[in-house]
Amino acid sequence: MxxxxxxxxxxxxxxxxxxxxxxxAIAISLSRRITISQRAVRCRIFSGLTDLRLLRLCMGxxxxxxxxxxxxxxxxxxxxxRFEAIKTALWSRGGEFxxxxxxxxxxxxxxxxxxxFCLAISGALFQSLLxxxxxxxxxxxxxxxxxxxxxxxxxxxxxxxVLPWAAFVGAVLTxxxxxxxxxxxxxxxxxxxxIGIGINALLASGITYLMVKYPxxxxxxxxxxxxxxxxxxxxxxxxxxxxxxxxxxxLALLLVPKLRLLxxxxxxxxxxxxxxxxxxxxxxxxxxxxAAIAVAVIGPLGFVALLVPHMVRLIVxxxxxxxxxxxxxxxxxxxxxxxxxAQQLFAPTTxxxxxxxxALGGPxxxxxxxxxNRAL
Amino acid sequence: MSRPFWWxxxxxxxxxxxxxxxxxxxxxxVDVSQAWSALFNFDSSDTxxxxxxxxxxxxxxxxxxxxxxxxxxxxxxxxxxxNPLGGPGILGINAGAAFAMVTAIHGLNILSPSGYVWFxxxxxxxxxxxVYIVAQVGPGGTTPVKLALAGAVVTALLSAWTSTLLxxxxxxxxxARFWLAGSLTxxxxxxxxxxFPLIVVALVGALxxxxxxxxxxxxxxxxxxxxxKVGLVRLSAGVVSIALAASAVAIAGPIAFVGLAVPxxxxxxxxxxxxxxxxxxxxxxxxxxxxxxxxxxxxxxPLELQVGIVxxxxxxxxxxxxxxxxxxxxx
Numbered sequence: 001m002x003x004x005x006x007x008x009x010x011x012x013x014x015x016x017x018x019x020x021x022x023x024x025a026i027a028i029s030l031s032r033r034i035t036i037s038q039r040a041v042r043c044r045i046f047s048g049l050t051d052l053r054l055l056r057l058c059m060g061x062x063x064x065x066x067x068x069x070x071x072x073x074x075x076x077x078x079x080x081x082r083f084e085a086i087k088t089a090l091w092s093r094g095g096e097f098x099x100x101x102x103x104x105x106x107x108x109x110x111x112x113x114x115x116x117f118c119l120a121i122s123g124a125l126f127q128s129l130l131x132x133x134x135x136x137x138x139x140x141x142x143x144x145x146x147x148x149x150x151x152x153x154x155x156x157x158x159x160x161x162v163l164p165w166a167a168f169v170g171a172v173l174t175x176x177x178x179x180x181x182x183x184x185x186x187x188x189x190x191x192x193x194x195i196g197i198g199i200n201a202l203l204a205s206g207i208t209y210l211m212v213k214y215p216x217x218x219x220x221x222x223x224x225x226x227x228x229x230x231x232x233x234x235x236x237x238x239x240x241x242x243x244x245x246x247x248x249x250x251l252a253l254l255l256v257p258k259l260r261l262l263x264x265x266x267x268x269x270x271x272x273x274x275x276x277x278x279x280x281x282x283x284x285x286x287x288x289x290x291a292a293i294a295v296a297v298i299g300p301l302g303f304v305a306l307l308v309p310h311m312v313r314l315i316v317x318x319x320x321x322x323x324x325x326x327x328x329x330x331x332x333x334x335x336x337x338x339x340x341x342a343q344q345l346f347a348p349t350t351x352x353x354x355x356x357x358x359a360l361g362g363p364x365x366x367x368x369x370x371x372x373n374r375a376l
Numbered sequence: 377m378s379r380p381f382w383w384x385x386x387x388x389x390x391x392x393x394x395x396x397x398x399x400x401x402x403x404x405x406v407d408v409s410q411a412w413s414a415l416f417n418f419d420s421s422d423t424x425x426x427x428x429x430x431x432x433x434x435x436x437x438x439x440x441x442x443x444x445x446x447x448x449x450x451x452x453x454x455x456x457x458x459n460p461l462g463g464p465g466i467l468g469i470n471a472g473a474a475f476a477m478v479t480a481i482h483g484l485n486i487l488s489p490s491g492y493v494w495f496x497x498x499x500x501x502x503x504x505x506x507v508y509i510v511a512q513v514g515p516g517g518t519t520p521v522k523l524a525l526a527g528a529v530v531t532a533l534l535s536a537w538t539s540t541l542l543x544x545x546x547x548x549x550x551x552a553r554f555w556l557a558g559s560l561t562x563x564x565x566x567x568x569x570x571x572f573p574l575i576v577v578a579l580v581g582a583l584x585x586x587x588x589x590x591x592x593x594x595x596x597x598x599x600x601x602x603x604x605k606v607g608l609v610r611l612s613a614g615v616v617s618i619a620l621a622a623s624a625v626a627i628a629g630p631i632a633f634v635g636l637a638v639p640x641x642x643x644x645x646x647x648x649x650x651x652x653x654x655x656x657x658x659x660x661x662x663x664x665x666x667x668x669x670x671x672x673x674x675x676x677x678p679l680e681l682q683v684g685i686v687x688x689x690x691x692x693x694x695x696x697x698x699x700x701x702x703x704x705x706x707x
Contacts, residue, residue, distance in 0.1 A: 369526060
């Protein structure tokens with residue numbers, strides 16, 4: 001396959017893409033026009049402020065996500081009428097389209113949504129905690145740790161069912177390693193970033209070693225996994241992701257208020273009664289766990305964790321609990337959209353979704369970098 | 377004679393010792409007298425002499441040249457950005473070279489190493505300048521965190537695209553993966569010969585820049601008030617360091633951390649005068665690279681570990697040590 005033949009998607013696909021880009025831009029600019037309004041909610045012992053703007057944004061994103069999810073069930077190499085697809089997926093199992101919808105497309109759509117949710121929240125937590133919009137699990141080496149373990153499993157030819165667990169363990173161990181190396185009478189944000197970059201290089205050289213050592217047939221599988229792909233997502237992947245999301249999300253929401261105190265700076269946070277190091281560690285553990293489950297299932301997908309929190313911050317400002325959920329929803333939407341593009345752009349050849357996130361995310365990322373440096 | 381002089385002399389001595397060891401160590405071990413006669417009194421009927429002459433001598437020469445390039449490039453980068461984390465690996469130069477090379481193999485179907493090294497060279501130069509410019513934006517110039525992040529980001533971007541291209545076909549992956557590990561085996565000396573004039577000019581330039589870097593290390597304002605054209609010094613130092621780093625990548629593939637670690641070692645030995653630091657880098661850079669190559673040949677004998685992997689295994693802990701030590705902020 002040559003680059004030139006690949007670089008010629010059909011006119012129809014291109015026009016869809018243009019429409020998608022324009023509507024995303026319109027959606028972002030519209031969302032900024034929604035007026036900020038808050039309403040107090042009181043119910044027995046609970047009282048709090050709800051941000052109505054955020055609520056509307058979440059609802060809007062949810063609707064878009066559902067629409068895109070239905071689209072994901074419907075289109076593909078074997079198009080299925082919309083109502084039939086929904087019917088087969090939700091209440092009438094079996095029938096003509098059962099295999100395509102329930103074994104191929106539905107788990108893939110769900111895996112994309114859940115993994116996007118996890119990655120985006122992980123990135124948002126890291127970025128807010130370290131006060132740096134350029135930090136994410138893929139830059140500081142957590143994804144690489146997962147990748148090293150997974151590539152090891154793939155290249156030595158071990159049983160593939162251990163792969164998600166190996167990747168998870170790799171990610172968690174890397175997070176612990178980075179955190180403990182960055183510890184020196186407390187952890188400082190920029191030291192953590194720099195040590196993460198060093199660890200990333202170390203782990204990457206381990207991957208290189210495995211890639212050189214083993215025969216090319218296995219290396220190809222490892223190379224494919226490293227880009228991040230949703231191809232072949234199964235219900236067991238969805239189960240792992242769902243379990244992870246259900247367990248970790250309440251913890252993350254509980255930690256958000258503490259995170260906001262930490263953002264005021266260590267001294268002020270201590271003065272306000274925070275146990276700074278404990279809370280920082282808890283947040284890092286939660287953020288790494290999010291990254292780890294996503295990477296374990298779909299591979300070390302780049303740029304989602306980096307990009308999405310930034311986009312959401314442009315719209316809603318500093319992180320709140322609702323903002324965290326919105327980030328997750330936008331992440332789900334983004335990853336699902338990227339996966340659909342990856343499937344459709346050069347159809348019938350499908351790209352790994354990591355290729356699309358890198359192609360879209362990379363240039364935007366450089367833009368953020370310049371902007372951030374200028375504002376520093 | 378001063379202390380730095382003796383250190384540089386010691387560096388030269390250990391470099392020659394290392395080179396000799398590099399000729400002797402490997403799957404076929406060769407004793408000193410045979411190595412010596414292979415160099416000066418070559419007898420083509422003796423197998424071990426042929427091994428030395430045909431395989432190990434080119435490899436040693438390549439290690440020396442690329443070691444010089446990497447170490448001096450690192451010293452100049454660190455000097456001009458006043459940033460202890462400056463170095464070709466951090467600057468994204470390796471990723472740029474890899475991306476350009478894979479593009480050349482895949483898109484243009486260039487399969488001979490002497491063809492794609494030029495792409496590697498150009499890719500390295502472009503990525504280096506890109507990172508430099510991005511890190512320079514904003515107040516305060518290039519701080520360690522800004523430089524490291526700009527490099528990491530550009531590396532992430534380029535390597536994502538590289539792995540995309542590698543996925544598209546297996547042949548390119550098979551061709552590229554050994555190059556991407558950074559190795560001195562099986563490289564032709566052709567590229568080194570072609571790049572040699574450029575390297576010599578850049579090294580001389582680096583030595584001449586020493587005193588300007590000393591002035592610059594007093595701080596930008598002081599340097600300006602002492603009459604230095606700071607912009608000109610920055611530009612020429614940038615050109616010199618990127619040219620050297622790109623040559624090294626073109627010759628030996630992406631080798632990490634030599635350019636980062638050696639200048640620190642050199643500074644610890646000879647002090648902060650950049651004229652001596654550069655000279656010291658010229659001797660200790662090749663020493664480190666040869667050492668890594670020899671270790672790589674010995675640990676998994678009869679196979680070998682690519683030199684880029686060995687330097688990363690040694691260098692990454694060094695980086696972590698550096699970040700944890702207090703000296704990070706002061707340069």
